[in-house]
Amino acid sequence: MYEPFAAVDVIRAKRDGRNLTPEQIDWVIDAYTRGVVSEEQMAALAMAVYLRGMDTAETARWTGAMIDSGERLALHVSRPTVDKHSTGGVGDKITLPLAPLVATCGAAVPQLSGRGLGHTGGTLDKLESIPGWRAQLSAHAIGKQLEDIGAVVCAATDTLAPADRKLYALRDVTATVESVPLIASSIMSKKIAEGAGGLVLDVKVGSGAFMASLDEARVLAKTLVDIGTAHGLPTRALLTDMSTPLGAAVGNAVEVAEAVDVLRGDGPDDVVALTLALAREMLALAGHGDVDPGPVLASGEAYETWCRMISAQGGDPEAPLPQPEHVHVVEAPESGVLTTLDARAVGLAAWRLGAGRVRKEDPVQAAAGVRCLAKPGERVEAGRPLLELHTDTPDAVPAALAVLEGGIEVSDAAPESPPWPSTTVLDTVRS
Numbered sequence: 001m002y003e004p005f006a007a008v009d010v011i012r013a014k015r016d017g018r019n020l021t022p023e024q025i026d027w028v029i030d031a032y033t034r035g036v037v038s039e040e041q042m043a044a045l046a047m048a049v050y051l052r053g054m055d056t057a058e059t060a061r062w063t064g065a066m067i068d069s070g071e072r073l074a075l076h077v078s079r080p081t082v083d084k085h086s087t088g089g090v091g092d093k094i095t096l097p098l099a100p101l102v103a104t105c106g107a108a109v110p111q112l113s114g115r116g117l118g119h120t121g122g123t124l125d126k127l128e129s130i131p132g133w134r135a136q137l138s139a140h141a142i143g144k145q146l147e148d149i150g151a152v153v154c155a156a157t158d159t160l161a162p163a164d165r166k167l168y169a170l171r172d173v174t175a176t177v178e179s180v181p182l183i184a185s186s187i188m189s190k191k192i193a194e195g196a197g198g199l200v201l202d203v204k205v206g207s208g209a210f211m212a213s214l215d216e217a218r219v220l221a222k223t224l225v226d227i228g229t230a231h232g233l234p235t236r237a238l239l240t241d242m243s244t245p246l247g248a249a250v251g252n253a254v255e256v257a258e259a260v261d262v263l264r265g266d267g268p269d270d271v272v273a274l275t276l277a278l279a280r281e282m283l284a285l286a287g288h289g290d291v292d293p294g295p296v297l298a299s300g301e302a303y304e305t306w307c308r309m310i311s312a313q314g315g316d317p318e319a320p321l322p323q324p325e326h327v328h329v330v331e332a333p334e335s336g337v338l339t340t341l342d343a344r345a346v347g348l349a350a351w352r353l354g355a356g357r358v359r360k361e362d363p364v365q366a367a368a369g370v371r372c373l374a375k376p377g378e379r380v381e382a383g384r385p386l387l388e389l390h391t392d393t394p395d396a397v398p399a400a401l402a403v404l405e406g407g408i409e410v411s412d413a414a415p416e417s418p419p420w421p422s423t424t425v426l427d428t429v430r431s
């Protein structure tokens with residue numbers, strides 16, 4: 001096949017700080033997917049992009065080229081479709097109550113999700129702790145479930161943005177993950193290929209997130225929203241706190257149990273607040289801005305939708321969830337105010353306990369995880385239980401305790417300007 005460019009010229013252009021042309025971008029992504037651009041050439045280009053960046057037009061084109069490397073899902077659904085994506089956080093089980101809630105309010109939510117790698121959990125791993133539930137659905141089954149129930153959470157098909165799958169694996173081993181244009185184009189290529197009519201992004205900020213500061217997260221949020229706009233996809237982003245775990249549960253079955261509490265009109269305040277904030281944005285994009293999701297959640301109707309959604313994928317929503325073989329309690333070291341319960345430390349502890357995986361082929365323990373029994377800002381007495389560590393492999397407890405070192409702080413008095421946020425939603429970015 002005739003190749004209109006040479007990879008070295010494209011790499012050299014970006015290395016020297018020049019913008020790539022639309023034709024160069026289309027070619028390099030396509031040629032990489034076909035195996036004509038080698039892994040080492042793409043590694044060099046990814047590093048050049050990491051160091052030199054890409055502007056809005058280049059990033060939007062790069063995203064388009066990755067979408068075109070595969071197929072777009074054709075959703076034939078009678079109601080408006082709207083999706084949500086989170087950049088990943090500790091205890092982030094929001095998809096679980098959110099999808100059935102938004103479906104109950106009149107929109108359809110296609111949530112094609114991934115498995116967890118590293119210290120943030122994966123939605124599919126959480127749902128797989130429900131006996132019988134299966135993640136793999138055909139495109140036909142996804143469409144049918146969306147039409148009948150209005151919500152589907154399942155594994156992304158291999159045909160969605162295959163260039164991203166290849167490039168993400170390469171970035172992972174070449175220290176080029178943390179590049180805003182590469183992160184944004186990776187996320188948006190999969191979301192745009194999914195074919196929903198609107199998208200709400202939950203961009204996490206803090207120790208447990210990709211972006212540690214609000215300013216960095218704002219840049220990522222704006223880049224994501226700009227890509228959506230360039231591709232005609234109405235997109236909004238909320239910037240939300242990830243300095244401490246969301247809710248009390250971090251892991252797999254424990255997070256499902258907490259999501260069910262929320263759907264039954266209970267559950268931790270921060271999880272309820274974020275679920276409702278995201279639902280409002282999604283409903284606005286779907287043209288149902290007049291529907292208030294608060295009373296719908298409180299009424300238990302969304303729980304009915306959850307049960308249908310789980311049953312449709314072979315799961316038994318009433319079956320008892322797996323319980324851990326071993327529980328280790330971490331107590332408050334002294335009396336005072338809990339000033340730090342660090343998201344990253346708790347996420348890593350849950351991972352060490354068996355809730356997450358090191359390599360993508362590793363199994364996860366359904367019952368492993370952490371339950372946080374206090375929130376930053378709360379007064380605690382010495383010896384009061386602060387965390388429960390759940391695992392089927394008690395040998396993992398010392399490693400979990402080691403990563404928690406420094407992640408929990410108790411002070412005599414509350415600091416004058418509290419380091420913990422007073423609200424989960426910190427800002428909104430709209431196009």
Ligand code: URA
Pocket residue numbers: 168177182183184186187
């Ligand atoms: N999630 C993605 O899908 N891609 C990235 O690059 C980072 C997070």
